[in-house]
Amino acid sequence: MTDPKAYLSHLELGEKDETFLDSNELIINMGPQHPATHGVLRVVLKLDGEKVLGAECVIGYLHRGVEKIAENRTYTMFNPYVDRMDYVAAVSNGLGYCEAVEKLLNIEAPARAKYIRVILTELNRLTSHQLWLGTHALDIGAMTPLFYTFRDREEILKIFEKYCGARLTTHAFRIGGCQYETYDGFERDVKKFIDEVPPKIDEYEELLTTNRIWVERTQGVGKISAADCKALGVTGPVLRASGVKWDLRKAQPYAAYSDFDFEIPTGVNGDTYDRYLVRMEEMRQSLRIIRQAVERIPEGPIMAKVPKVIKPPVGEIYHSIEAPKGELGYFIVSDGSTQPYRVRVRPPSFVNLQALDLMVRGQLVADVIAVIGTLDIVLGEVDR
């Protein structure tokens, strides 16, 4: 078991150089505005020539005080705010929150609503992974996969738009179920989509997986072991690529996932290439789940009997789901009134970003960008 203290050696930026031999070290700043930091992230790098000795992330440029806002809104009013955190995978955020409040109210969404939720969430997982792939490949230099993935993402966004009116911040679910019934042709659209997409995913793989330059840029870069992942609390595809076969959809199933048959891809080495493979396979498994769900959507109501004014009894709850980025958790404290007393969002990107320092030590400068890309962070979620 590695020593946790080893992860925490910070940069000691205030200290002066001990001897003149240390004067090779250079501290540079990948500033908040940078083409490759996926949002406003500032990384201060301590370099020895080309080698990275340490990285410190300065975050908070996108902090909007979501948790404080929650204390001043009713449970239903807070629902749209939740999408804005991880704006790429807004549907998952909504699912986590609605399920947490439903647990607090001790009600369960009807079966049909659960299936619709699963379909939309898995579509959103695909969207998020496709965006990740496009931007990650762009950072490493391959310009074309970005356009291919965005073209395919369009189809999913069209389905979202037809369902709930919004493409990105969907606010698709309500506490107790779904508000909108699936539109006419929803099943047809989804089936068409899942028939057309597998060759497109193969296309992305063809461009990248066996491309020697891609392999050289990603293999061995940003390695993190399973023990380090568990100690640092890293979850999601990063954890799975390090070899730990753990997915909240199987370990603690929620929202009808126990009805479906799918696999959890894992990697071996825990480097960037494995994370790439894990996410590609997750895309395929998502398609598998969607196919099973669409064929078996049960009939029935889409909304459970929820009181008009939502006033959960006094208590606390923690509920987490497997968002595309990792374990997204909501800790809600209720004091019996219509407004939550405290809402705490456990953001996967925030905790994953902590691992950046460990992952880039000893790598070259050009790898820092690859590692930031492979962690798949969204600053909206890191900063809330």
Add this chain to the structure above:
Amino acid sequence: MAWDSTTVARFKKQYGSGLRESSTYLGQNYMVVDSTIANEVLQILHDEEAFDYCVDLTAVHYPQREKQFDLLWILYSFERNERLRIKTMIADGESFPSSTSIWATTDWLEREVFDMFGIKFDGHPDLKRILLPEDWQGHPLRKDYGIIQQDEQWVKINLGIESGQ
């Protein structure tokens, strides 16, 4: 609803009244412990009960209470597929030993609790604000921190108007 298990029994034996409460609510188990023994309890949970993953660390502010802050750890064990909450209460101004030596995750999580609530953690390698700028005054998630009041202060200083509302 009370909750009993081998873990709870062991802690009860060791700490007696230090373990204030161990219950389960809506299927989720939690233990409330005294702030003096909380650190040891966490250490034991990590070393011996295989809770190797600290999911979250957060705080809640109850200004009416004598011990105003509720510090919460949400722990998870991979081998037992079990989640557990540990809660402790501390007073305003009191500091708490840092858990960074137990789980490395709590590095940034404690910084965020410090940033939002002002709770200091002894032994943390670099306790500074994380989400807010370095020179920010006040700790926003406290219940006595008014956003409207903060906004009015800011616009008065920077824009010279009475209120932005």
Add this chain to the structure above:
Amino acid sequence: MLDYITSYLGMNTTPGQAGNIFWAVVYILIVFGGVSVAVMAMNWLERKALAHFQIRLGPMRVGPHGLLQPIADAIKLMTKEDIIPEQADKFVFWIAPLIILCASFTVYIVIPFGPTHAITDMNIGILFMLGVSSLSVLGVVMAGWSSNSHYPLLGSLRSSAQMISYEIAMGLAVLSAVLMTSLNKSGTGTLSMIGIVEAQQQQHIWFAFKFFPLGFVALVIFAIAMVAETNRAPFDLPEAESELTAGFHTEYSGLRWSLFMLGEYAAMIAVSSIAVTLWLGGWMRPFPSTLTGETWDLVFSLIPGFLFLALALIAFIGVVRMPKHPYFRIQTMGLAGFAAVLGLIGLILFVPPVRERIQDIFWFIAKVAAFMYLYIWYRATFPRYRFDQLMRVGWKVLLPISIGVLIVTAILGVAF
């Protein structure tokens, strides 16, 4: 005076060899103008082809299908503010792009577009080309240094390290091709560009296919090294935006920056023409020795005309598919005019006297254009190499292989 001018017309040599300065200057102007037009066309083609690779359209608004886009870009760059950093070394800052430009353009003196269609034919032609194109490294370092900012400096040092590393592999590949020239009947090789193509003519084989696959491997090594030499994808780390150092031309704006781009494209065309001359038979038509005879000559001589007619047809289809809205009238007329010009050129290329004269130049330019398309294709497909991997490829992969190719070529040459 008139005598001086017309006396050259009867001769069958290059102006340099004939010592005729007037015609040398005329040829220089033609080549310079041609290269400039080629650079503009290349700019347009790059944006359109890259866009089509990425399932989008590229420039469509400035002129029909973006045909006037390079002109708009040139005007924009010329009218931009010329920013010089305050602490920059002004003279060096000013002269760096000029050095790159001169180095890239000077090599066009020896490029042979036909058996006598070159400005001059030095008997050390290929050596001259390699040597002068290496001078652009100096310009790169000067640009980074004079910017007085550590990011361009780091970028320029990386760039120059990359360029000189790959020159070695380039040189060795060139050497193996030059060795092959000595395998003709007289037993003497030649360094002159025209001589190399004529050696291929006499040996009835393009050097890419000689001692197959040896010549082909040499061509591939040269093709990879030339991409690295010109700082193009996948070896464009020094220029990439998403890396930390933004390249040696960061501090340059407006016209100075466009000089860098001009120099880069000119260098691309220059090294492609080296590749074409050395391995792909220069100005010879395809299959010169397997498909011989009057009829085949005729067939191949009709190809330029048909090509331009095909391009005119494509442009015409574009005209037909233009939206029928009044706003698009000017564009439609422009495109129709362009199609008409292409068709006219195609028809002119069918006329026998023109047909015969144009053969050499056409095939040379067609082969160079194929290489240019390959450059764009690489940029669209490949990710970028990291700098240490780039250096590893240059020194540990290309260099040993090119030495091996050289040795084996020499052995086979002696044996046969």
